[in-house]
Amino acid sequence: MTAPRTIPFNKPFIAGKELFYIAQAVTLGNIGGDGHFTKACGRLMEERFGVEHVLLTPSCTAALEMAALMFDLREGDEVIMPSFTFVSTANAVALRGARPVFVDIRPDTLNLDESLIERAITPSTRAIFPVHYAGVACEMDAIMAIADAHGLHVIEDAAQGVHSRYKGRALGSIGHLGCYSFHETKNYICGEGGALCVNDRLLLDRAEIIRDKGTNRRQFFRGQVDKYTWVDIGSSYVPSEIVSAFLYGQLEMLDAIRDRRRENYAFYHGRLAELEAEGLLRRPVVPRHCETNYHMYYILLPSQDVRDGLLKHLHAAGIGAVFHYVPLHSSPLGIKLGGDPSALPVTSELSGRLLRLPLFYEITPEEQEQVCGEIQRFLRANHPATTAATRSWPVNPDVVEIGGAADG
Numbered sequence: 001m002t003a004p005r006t007i008p009f010n011k012p013f014i015a016g017k018e019l020f021y022i023a024q025a026v027t028l029g030n031i032g033g034d035g036h037f038t039k040a041c042g043r044l045m046e047e048r049f050g051v052e053h054v055l056l057t058p059s060c061t062a063a064l065e066m067a068a069l070m071f072d073l074r075e076g077d078e079v080i081m082p083s084f085t086f087v088s089t090a091n092a093v094a095l096r097g098a099r100p101v102f103v104d105i106r107p108d109t110l111n112l113d114e115s116l117i118e119r120a121i122t123p124s125t126r127a128i129f130p131v132h133y134a135g136v137a138c139e140m141d142a143i144m145a146i147a148d149a150h151g152l153h154v155i156e157d158a159a160q161g162v163h164s165r166y167k168g169r170a171l172g173s174i175g176h177l178g179c180y181s182f183h184e185t186k187n188y189i190c191g192e193g194g195a196l197c198v199n200d201r202l203l204l205d206r207a208e209i210i211r212d213k214g215t216n217r218r219q220f221f222r223g224q225v226d227k228y229t230w231v232d233i234g235s236s237y238v239p240s241e242i243v244s245a246f247l248y249g250q251l252e253m254l255d256a257i258r259d260r261r262r263e264n265y266a267f268y269h270g271r272l273a274e275l276e277a278e279g280l281l282r283r284p285v286v287p288r289h290c291e292t293n294y295h296m297y298y299i300l301l302p303s304q305d306v307r308d309g310l311l312k313h314l315h316a317a318g319i320g321a322v323f324h325y326v327p328l329h330s331s332p333l334g335i336k337l338g339g340d341p342s343a344l345p346v347t348s349e350l351s352g353r354l355l356r357l358p359l360f361y362e363i364t365p366e367e368q369e370q371v372c373g374e375i376q377r378f379l380r381a382n383h384p385a386t387t388a389a390t391r392s393w394p395v396n397p398d399v400v401e402i403g404g405a406a407d408g
Helices: 018-026 038-049 058-069 088-095 114-120 141-152 199-209 215-223 241-251 254-271 273-277 304-316 334-338 345-351 365-382 387-391
Strands: 053-057 078-082 099-103 124-129 154-156 177-180 194-199 298-300 354-356
Touching: 018 038, 018 365, 038 194, 038 241, 053 058, 053 124, 053 199, 058 088, 058 177, 058 194, 058 199, 078 088, 088 099, 099 114, 114 141, 124 141, 124 365, 141 154, 141 241, 177 345, 194 199, 254 273, 254 365, 273 365, 304 365
Parallel strands: 078 099, 078 124, 124 154, 154 177
Antiparallel strands: 053 194, 177 194, 298 354
16 A cells, blocks of 8 residues: 655745855855845835835744833733734733733624724733734724724734735735844745834834844944944844845745745645535634735634544645644743633634644645545545534624735
8 A cells, every 4th residue: 555645734845046145155255144135135025015114133032022111011010912923922011021912803704803802901901912913914993093092002823824815915015123033934935034114213223223232233334333242132133145045035936926826825725615615614704804915724623523533534645734833821930921721712722623734835736635635535525514513603794704815
């Protein structure tokens, strides 16, 4: 019997001139950081995404930590965010002694539920960290209006949202600050990398200082001061020029990479439509006013038992599907910081039903067909009576399209 073909969850890739640019960076003689390619990456994103200023960082985690430093978060402060996010979102706050305040997610997009934000605001609230899950935008108009009314800062965690848009505006360009990721699991990669989007010109000087170990070295290089020195707290938040050179090769291919992922996403979406119609799963939801970057394709199963059974089945077939975040409000440190494991019912329920499918630049239709075939085989054989459960999941057809991934 032939062994099942192994399909990884993710696979790094070369899309253009990445390796050539790495060699060029070495030839130019500056591989330490903030050289030709680091600056070129920033300029490219500023122009394409309409961001005031983009500063590359070693990771999105570093960008989030910079944001917390820039707004002087400290003990006693509170920051509103979803529990359904990667730990870096909360760590950036907790490292400053502030407390993450977890709010439930929407059942359609799995993003921070904007209708629940105001009731979580207290006199100690300083900021809101919306997280754009799966490259689909949070409802940023409502979030920014709430922030303006209460004098709060908004830091977009757009780790998954590079080249996605909300009502025509690039994610990361809407809040006071935005944070990108170029980790190898993202759409545009350099192994580990990130960026801080500075959308308020008044924040730029301090962002540069914090990024460069608390010194005003950038001002010195521009001739604005006659020597540089230690002027603020900060850390080493400048990426290697070699990393930036690789990234520039990817960013040159922004649209081509997005278009390839759109084809992959559309394959899954069309192939799994019948199973959704049968009530065996639910496909992703993208609001009509959002343009996704096709970062992720996930399915929601009727229960955690079904999800776990399907995951085991796929792994046995050599398919690298994965579940996603364990909600932070029920984690050991989340509880210690005030999280209530019995709270946030939508987060708790849907996080246990979610399964991410392999989706990467070089995945083939044959591989995707194998994934979909195994999903169909398992669900129809083992869980034919799940229709009522899945069809009861709330989706408002006047607001969203089921998987209606708008072209970016």
